[in-house]
Amino acid sequence: MSAANILEVEGLHAHYGKSHVLQGVSMTVGEAELVTLLGRNGAGKSTTLKSIAGAVTPTGGRVRFQGADIAGLPPHRIATRGVCLVPEHRGVFKLLTVEENLLLGQRRDSPWQLGDIYRIFPRLKERRRNGGGQLSGGEQQMLAIGRALMNHPRLLILDEPVEGLAPVIVEEIVAQLKSIKAAGVAILLVEQNLEVCVQLADRHYILEQGVIVHEAGNTAFMADHDVKDRYLGVGLA
Numbered sequence: 085m086s087a088a089n090i091l092e093v094e095g096l097h098a099h100y101g102k103s104h105v106l107q108g109v110s111m112t113v114g115e116a117e118l119v120t121l122l123g124r125n126g127a128g129k130s131t132t133l134k135s136i137a138g139a140v141t142p143t144g145g146r147v148r149f150q151g152a153d154i155a156g157l158p159p160h161r162i163a164t165r166g167v168c169l170v171p172e173h174r175g176v177f178k179l180l181t182v183e184e185n186l187l188l189g190q191r192r193d194s195p196w197q198l199g200d201i202y203r204i205f206p207r208l209k210e211r212r213r214n215g216g217g218q219l220s221g222g223e224q225q226m227l228a229i230g231r232a233l234m235n236h237p238r239l240l241i242l243d244e245p246v247e248g249l250a251p252v253i254v255e256e257i258v259a260q261l262k263s264i265k266a267a268g269v270a271i272l273l274v275e276q277n278l279e280v281c282v283q284l285a286d287r288h289y290i291l292e293q294g295v296i297v298h299e300a301g302n303t304a305f306m307a308d309h310d311v312k313d314r315y316l317g318v319g320l321a
C-alpha cells in the first residue's frame with residue numbers, strides 16, 4: 085500500500101440477496117484526508133460505507149486499513165482498529181444521558197476524552213445531563229460524532245451528517261469537522277449537501293450503480309459543471 089493511504093478499497097462487491105449493489109468499487113483515503121463519496125439516491129453510497137465498516141459483509145474485493153485486510157471482519161473488530169462509522173440515523177441511546185452516551189464510546193488510549201469532546205461541542209457540555217431523546221437532530225449528530233471520537237478513530241466515516249439540519253447547525257458541524265480533520269483524523273463522507281462537501285473535501289468520488297465513475301480533486305470538481313450535471317443533476321444550480 086502507498087505510505088500516504090490509510091484506506092485502500094479495491095474491487096469491492098456487495099449483494100443484498102440477489103441484488104448486486106456494489107460492482108467493484110475502488111477508492112482510497114489518505115492520512116488526514118477528507119474524501120467524499122457522491123452519487124444519486126440508490127447508487128450504493130451507504131452500502132460502501134457499511135461494507136468498509138463491517139455492517140455489510142462484502143461478497144468480493146479487498147478493504148485494506150493501515151495495510152491490513154479488514155474485509156469481512158466483524159464491525160467491533162474493525163472499530164477497534166480505528167475505523168468508526170457514524171450511521172445515517174445516528175444511533176444515539178435515547179434513555180441514556182449525553183455523558184453516558186459519550187462514555188459508552190470511551191477508550192483509554194484515545195486522545196479524545198470527555199473534556200476534548202465538550203471543548204469541540206460546547207452544546208453537549210451544556211446538555212450533558214439531558215437524555216439522548218431530548219436532543220435536537222443537530223445535537224444528536226454532534227453526540228454521535230463525539231462518541232465516535234472517544235473510540236479513537238483514525239478514520240471517521242460519516243453518512244449524511246447534516247441531512248435535515250437547520251443552516252446554522254450545519255455551519256457549526258462543518259466547523260467542527262474542520263477541526264477534527266485538522267487534528268489528523270481522516271474522514272470519508274457521504275453527504276447530499278454539495279455546498280458542505282466542497283467546503284470540507286480534498287477529493288471526491290462519484291458512484292453510479294455500484295461503480296466509481298469519476299474522481300477529482302476539490303478545485304477541479306468545483307469547476308466541472310458538466311460532471312455535476314451528468315452524475316448528480318446539480319451542475320446548473
Ligand SMILES: Nc1ncnc2c1ncn2[C@@H]1O[C@H](COP(=O)(O)OP(=O)(O)OP(=O)(O)O)[C@@H](O)[C@H]1O
Binds near residue numbers: 103105127128129
Ligand atoms: N438492507 C437492504 N436490503 C435490500 N436492499 C437494500 C438494502 N439497503 C439498501 N438496499 C438497496 O441497495 C441499493 C443501494 O442502497 P444504498 O443505501 O447503498 O444507496 P445510497 O447511494 O446510499 O442511496 P441513498 O442516498 O438513497 O441512501 C438501493 O437500490 C437500495 O434500495
